[in-house]
Amino acid sequence: MLKAANPNFKERVHEKIEANIFGKFMGFKITDIEVGRVRGEMPMAEHLFQQDNFAHGGAVASVADIVAGFAAYTLAAENEFVVTAEIKISFFKPCVGDKVEAIGWVLKPGSRMHFCESEVYVYQGSNRVLVAKASATMAVVKK
Numbered sequence: 001m002l003k004a005a006n007p008n009f010k011e012r013v014h015e016k017i018e019a020n021i022f023g024k025f026m027g028f029k030i031t032d033i034e035v036g037r038v039r040g041e042m043p044m045a046e047h048l049f050q051q052d053n054f055a056h057g058g059a060v061a062s063v064a065d066i067v068a069g070f071a072a073y074t075l076a077a078e079n080e081f082v083v084t085a086e087i088k089i090s091f092f093k094p095c096v097g098d099k100v101e102a103i104g105w106v107l108k109p110g111s112r113m114h115f116c117e118s119e120v121y122v123y124q125g126s127n128r129v130l131v132a133k134a135s136a137t138m139a140v141v142k143k
Contacts, residue, residue, distance in 0.1 A: 002035045002036035002074075002075060002106060002109060003035065003075070004035045004074055004075060005075060005076060005077035005078075005080075006076065006077055006078050009033070009035065009073075009074045009075075009076075010033045010074075012073065012076075012078075013030065013033050013038065013070050013073050013074060014030065014033075016070065016073060017029075017030050017040075017066075017070060020066070022062065023062075023066055025047075026042055026045075026047075026048060026059060026062065026063070027042040027043055027045055027048075028040055028041070028042040028062075028063055028066060028102075029041060029042065030070065033070075033074065034074070035074050035075070036071055036074055036075060036105055036106040036109070037071055037074070037103070037104070037105045037106070038067045038070040038071045038074065038103070038104050038105075039067065039101070039102070039103045039104075040063065040066065040067055040070075040101070040102055041099055041100060041101045041102070042063065042099070042100050043098070043099055043100075044095075044096075044097060044098055044099060044100065044122070052094075053096070054094040054095050054096050055094075055095035055096070055100065055122070057089075057091060059095075059100075060089070060091065060095050060100070060120050060131060060132050061087070061089045061132070061134070063100060063102040063120055064087070064089055064102055064104070064118040064119075064120050064132060064133075064134035064136075065084055065087055065118075065134070065136060066102065066104075067102040067103060067104030067118045068084075068087070068104035068105075068116035068117065068118040068134060068136040068138065069082055069083075069084055069104070069116075069136070069138055070104065071104040071105050071106050071114075071116055071118075072106055072109075072114040072116055072138035072140075074106075075106060075109055075114060076140060079142055079143045080140050080141065080142055080143065081140075081141050081143065082114070082138045082139065082140060082141070083138070083139050083141060084136060084137075084138060084139075085113065085136075085137045085138065085139040086136065086137040087134055087135070087136040087137075088134060088135050088136070089132055089133070089134040090132060090133050090134070091131065091132045092130055092131055092132060092133070093129060093130075093131045094131070095120070095122045095131045095132070096122065096124070097122035097123050097124040097125075097129070098122075098123050098124065098125070099122070099123045100120060100121070100122050100123075101120070101121045101122075101123065101128070102118055102119070102120045102121070103118060103119050103121075104116055104117070104118035105117060105118070107135075110140075111140065112139065112140055113137050113138065113139055113140065114137070114138045114140065115135070115136075115137055115138075116135070116136045116137070116138055117133070117134065117135050117136070118133070118134045118136070119132070119133050119134075120132040120133075120134075
């Protein structure tokens with residue numbers, strides 16, 4: 001069972017996501033925070049599209065990275081922060097639809113690294129379609 005080092009982890013994650021300028025630019029919002037798990041969403045918007053009107057792979061990878069990173073942040077102590085050390089993403093389908101949802105979780109916590117996974121879905125009407133899956137290593141850095 002995962003344990004938060006900071007009892008105020010939800011507030012801290014909200015503060016950090018509010019400070020994430022790139023996430024705001026994309027329109028990404030956190031919708032659920034639990035110890036070791038974060039969910040969020042963003043509307044499909046024209047500034048996210050590539051030349052064939054799919055969400056750009058970089059936008060999809062970014063939300064996969066954001067939820068994995070903030071899932072790791074839920075385990076961080078007050079004197080720690082988290083940065084992506086490595087990420088690998090597999091794209092399954094073009095991201096075409098109304099809204100993107102991303103879910104990230106800590107698969108294996110550690111004192112210096114957390115191993116995380118995330119999945120990115122797109123809603124096409126009422127259908128939820130898995131478009132990408134990522135695995136990431138999040139480095140824990142002491143302030």
